[in-house]
Amino acid sequence: MQCARVGLMMRADLRMHHIGVLVKDIPQAAEEFVSRLGYVIESEIIDEPEQTARVQFLRQPGSTFWLELITPDRPDSKLSRALAKSPGLHHLCYEAEDIERVCAQLRQESMFIVASPTPSEAFEERSIAWLMDRAGLLVEIVETGTGPLSLHSIAKSEG
């Protein structure tokens, strides 16, 4: 229990932002999440050419993070192979104030850097970075902000 408390204190700079789910068809998947599980669509379908992907964000009312539906934007997208091999859960994303420092820390803690921080169209040019742990779990870090798709915007809308 003591270790869990220390862990929470050490990682207070990381807050769950979204869970990424790889799907073949965003509108169809969104409809299923809405009708079956009570999600609400909270963004348009966003083109992310640098990620060779299209994405859309959904959230359950009251939830403090989003679900991101992701699909390849063309047949030779870097996500096409992943979609063919293992659709479904793709990554976890955390929001961080100082993305460079967090990436350096996680690298020190044996995670591999997949992509260094770079501006993202989905997050209004806030930086994102990608890492992978030794179990093969893909982790995204997105820089803290105050605009749409920031945790600040959830806190504001939830009052």
Place this chain on the structure above:
Amino acid sequence: MSTLLRMQTIFRDVLDEPSMQLAPDMSIEDTPDWDSVAMIQIVLAVEAEFDIRLTGEQVEGIRTVADIVALAQNGTS
């Protein structure tokens, strides 16, 4: 089985290219499917296959098949 052949099995599995023929001089630049995610997936498979542990610096220095074969051989010698 040679290190290169063991590596070829890993590359074929990760890149989902069952007939891929691996050559030491193959590089990230001339192998489009060998992207940054595939690189880490290959590294994790290499660590398991050769019972080694690579550092971030070592992984970031990999540019060719020969580089990763050398790391596997050095790690197990």
